[in-house]
Amino acid sequence: MAGPTILVIEDDPGVATLVSNTVGDVGCNAVTVATGGDAVEWLRENDADLLLIDNVLPDMHALDLLDRIEEVGRHFPFIVTTGNSSESVAVELMKRGAVDYVIKDAEFLDRLPVAIHRAIEMLSARERLSEVENALHQYRVETEAILEAAADGITTFDNTGKIITANGALCEMYAQEFDKLVGSQVDALFPAENGSAVIPLPGRAGTGEVRKQLRIPREYVAIRSDGTPFDAEVTINEVQGGNRRVYIAIIRDISEKKRIERQLLHDAFHDKLTGLPNRALAMNRINHALKRRDDHESYRCGVMFLDLDRFKMVNDTLGHAAGDQMLIEVAQRLQEAVRPADTIARIGGDEFVVVLEDIHDIRNAIHVAERMLESLDAEINVRGHPVRTNASIGIALNEDTTENGEELLRHADIAMYRAKEKGRARFEIFDLEMHSRTVMMMRTETELRRAIGTDEILLHYQPVVDLEKRVVAGFEALVRWNQPGRGMISPAQFIPLAEETGLIGALGRQVLYMACRQNREWKDQFGEPTVIAVNLSVYQLQREDVVSLVQDVLKETGLPPSTLKLELTEGAFLDYQKGGLEALDELKAMGIGLSIDDFGTGYSSFSYLGKLPIETIKLDRSFIMGLPQDKDHQAISKAILAMAQAMDLKVVAEGIEHSGQLRFLYEHGCRFAQGYLFSRPVGVEQAVDLLFSSVDVRI
Numbered sequence: 001m002a003g004p005t006i007l008v009i010e011d012d013p014g015v016a017t018l019v020s021n022t023v024g025d026v027g028c029n030a031v032t033v034a035t036g037g038d039a040v041e042w043l044r045e046n047d048a049d050l051l052l053i054d055n056v057l058p059d060m061h062a063l064d065l066l067d068r069i070e071e072v073g074r075h076f077p078f079i080v081t082t083g084n085s086s087e088s089v090a091v092e093l094m095k096r097g098a099v100d101y102v103i104k105d106a107e108f109l110d111r112l113p114v115a116i117h118r119a120i121e122m123l124s125a126r127e128r129l130s131e132v133e134n135a136l137h138q139y140r141v142e143t144e145a146i147l148e149a150a151a152d153g154i155t156t157f158d159n160t161g162k163i164i165t166a167n168g169a170l171c172e173m174y175a176q177e178f179d180k181l182v183g184s185q186v187d188a189l190f191p192a193e194n195g196s197a198v199i200p201l202p203g204r205a206g207t208g209e210v211r212k213q214l215r216i217p218r219e220y221v222a223i224r225s226d227g228t229p230f231d232a233e234v235t236i237n238e239v240q241g242g243n244r245r246v247y248i249a250i251i252r253d254i255s256e257k258k259r260i261e262r263q264l265l266h267d268a269f270h271d272k273l274t275g276l277p278n279r280a281l282a283m284n285r286i287n288h289a290l291k292r293r294d295d296h297e298s299y300r301c302g303v304m305f306l307d308l309d310r311f312k313m314v315n316d317t318l319g320h321a322a323g324d325q326m327l328i329e330v331a332q333r334l335q336e337a338v339r340p341a342d343t344i345a346r347i348g349g350d351e352f353v354v355v356l357e358d359i360h361d362i363r364n365a366i367h368v369a370e371r372m373l374e375s376l377d378a379e380i381n382v383r384g385h386p387v388r389t390n391a392s393i394g395i396a397l398n399e400d401t402t403e404n405g406e407e408l409l410r411h412a413d414i415a416m417y418r419a420k421e422k423g424r425a426r427f428e429i430f431d432l433e434m435h436s437r438t439v440m441m442m443r444t445e446t447e448l449r450r451a452i453g454t455d456e457i458l459l460h461y462q463p464v465v466d467l468e469k470r471v472v473a474g475f476e477a478l479v480r481w482n483q484p485g486r487g488m489i490s491p492a493q494f495i496p497l498a499e500e501t502g503l504i505g506a507l508g509r510q511v512l513y514m515a516c517r518q519n520r521e522w523k524d525q526f527g528e529p530t531v532i533a534v535n536l537s538v539y540q541l542q543r544e545d546v547v548s549l550v551q552d553v554l555k556e557t558g559l560p561p562s563t564l565k566l567e568l569t570e571g572a573f574l575d576y577q578k579g580g581l582e583a584l585d586e587l588k589a590m591g592i593g594l595s596i597d598d599f600g601t602g603y604s605s606f607s608y609l610g611k612l613p614i615e616t617i618k619l620d621r622s623f624i625m626g627l628p629q630d631k632d633h634q635a636i637s638k639a640i641l642a643m644a645q646a647m648d649l650k651v652v653a654e655g656i657e658h659s660g661q662l663r664f665l666y667e668h669g670c671r672f673a674q675g676y677l678f679s680r681p682v683g684v685e686q687a688v689d690l691l692f693s694s695v696d697v698r699i
Contacts, residue, residue: 004049004120008032009039011058018109019052026113036065043074050119055082066096077123079115091260121169125154153251157186173253175224191223231258271346273324274331282345285355286405293398301357302365302397305412308350309390309424322382329380337371362429365395369427392419393427445501447483448494452506456482459514460681463690464652464674467666470697472690474531477515478681504537505544512553518684520557530691533565533595547586561591569597588613610647617644621655628664641669659698666699
């Protein structure tokens with residue numbers, strides 16, 4: 001059958017038959033195959049004028065098939081048919097040179113002939129342009145430009161601007177009939193922009209420079225006959241034929257390309273979840289504001305760094321989809337709270353940045369911060385769950401010494417962390433003291449990282465006294481850092497830092513090994529080991545194989561599990577209640593004693609104590625300080641002791657400093673205690689003296 005050959009690659013027999021019939025109806029020869037592999041094999045031996053590819057084939061996708069065809073050194077124009085209108089797929093296929101992209105919907109068979117006609121017309125146009133190139137060899141460069149333009153529409157006109165001919169694609173592009181286009185002025189295709197012609201016609205300007213400019217592709221907004229605009233690109237070449245000079249215009253509808261470019265540009269500078277500007281655009285705005293400061297001495301700008309409070313809890317308990325919904329709601333509220341001239345951006349996770357433009361003084365920034373905090377006060381409904389959140393906000397204003405946007409953002413970040421330290425749901429303003437403190441913290445982190453694993457890390461031991469037997473029942477191992485040149489550094493300085501930076505994992509492993517090795521040495525020296533309690537962080541439980549670690553330590557030291565107790569804060573047991581810390585059950589099954597440290601200061605609930613794998617609770621010193629006079633402390637202490645006795649749990653009272661406290665607790669059933677009344681945390685040699693000695697307990 002005469003006419004172009006179209007290879008139809010379609011796995012659905014019914015669709016393949018309909019498509020083949022349509023191809024035949026438009027005067028083309030259809031060859032059908034069902035898979036990408038069959039198509040590759042057919043094309044090894046045969047040629048096709050056009051490929052009609054189903055996007056999803058049984059053995060591969062259209063993009064994969066194109067790769068396979070290119071691997072065998074073949075290239076064909078192609079149209080893709082698909083049941084999926086995914087923009088990302090469309091973008092990728094257009095990048096690969098697709099002639100068209102036809103969706104299989106109710107109008108599929110109506111649009112397919114148009115797409116085939118357009119493709120065949122394009123092929124015909126290319127053939128005609130090739131003939132022009134061969135006939136007019138002296139204008140080879142110009143005709144090659146026409147061929148390389150990959151134009152959808154082609155028109156020719158003379159040096160007066162009169163259109164000589166136009167192809168069908170051009171008529172369709174402008175929604176204009178052929179007879180009305182031919183003979184009209186070419187200016188109708190190129191409407192003036194801002195009073196200037198898009199195309200300066202050489203027949204009217206007549207200079208070589210103008211003719212040179214014509215060969216440069218240029219974009220413009222074209223107007224269809226019904227008045228609708230569309231983005232277009234034109235390239236013009238001139239051809240000398242005998243005594244007549246003809247101009248060939250290659251015009252392409254680039255509306256989809258421009259839309260995709262605009263979308264890509266938007267995506268590059270905006271957060272996909274909230275639609276807010278992202279970090280890149282925020283930095284651009286900050287640097288732009290700083291540039292205005294350089295140009296206008298009185299101009300002031302600032303940056304606010306905002307971090308949501310309790311966002312991780314929402315993610316962990318309700319799921320990431322709920323967290324995303326919460327972020328969207330928060331973004332909307334924050335947008336309403338800032339000034340119209342300000343820019344609010346989401347720079348990642350639950351972190352937001354506000355660029356404050358043209359502020360008079362710090363009061364402007366404070367007012368914005370207060371409105372933002374107020375906007376977050378009301379509950380957020382997240383998938384039927386009422387959730388409350390707020391934010392910690394850091395504010396930094398530009399100073400004469402501020403060098404760039406990154407520095408200003410870093411200052412706001414430092415102030416935000418200061419707000420978190422002071423209790424959250426508040427704002428702090430950056431000053432040089434904060435910067436110095438942050439630099440010191442970074443230096444301490446570096447030094448701590450170096451110290452872990454060395455003898456700078458050591459243990460002190462505070463005895464736990466058995467009040468009935470008047471002896472030391474064991475020790476709590478407390479980590480210390482003896483830094484050369486600085487001496488002993490308080491755990492209050494480096495433990496929070498270790499938890500924040502993740503160093504607590506390595507530090508915790510070292511402490512566990514050191515405590516158990518010391519207990520082994522005491523066993524070898526005195527014949528019997530004691531019981532040593534070691535603090536275990538939530539970080540270790542969540543991110544490390546604590547069970548294997550404990551097993552390895554006990555195996556290496558040869559100690560029975562009963563000699564080791566692990567103390568955890570109440571937060572860890574809250575996670576246990578959610579089913580996330582099965583390791584606690586395994587540790588208990590091994591014979592390891594588990595204790596709740598600082599009981600009563602976190603998420604205390606008597607209702608869940610019976611479900612936890614614990615044997616001991618440590619009554620926090622904050623409830624003991626006021627004893628025996630403070631009635632509230634009396635009531636709390638008695639309630640905890642009575643509850644523990646009923647549940648057969650041991651209670652260790654922490655922070656005992658005088659006999660009055662001890663007497664009250666003992667009279668109400670407390671049998672174990674530790675505190676300065678008995679001994680401060682001491683080194684190994686002093687601990688040995690306490691190990692097997694009686695304790696003077698004056699009750």
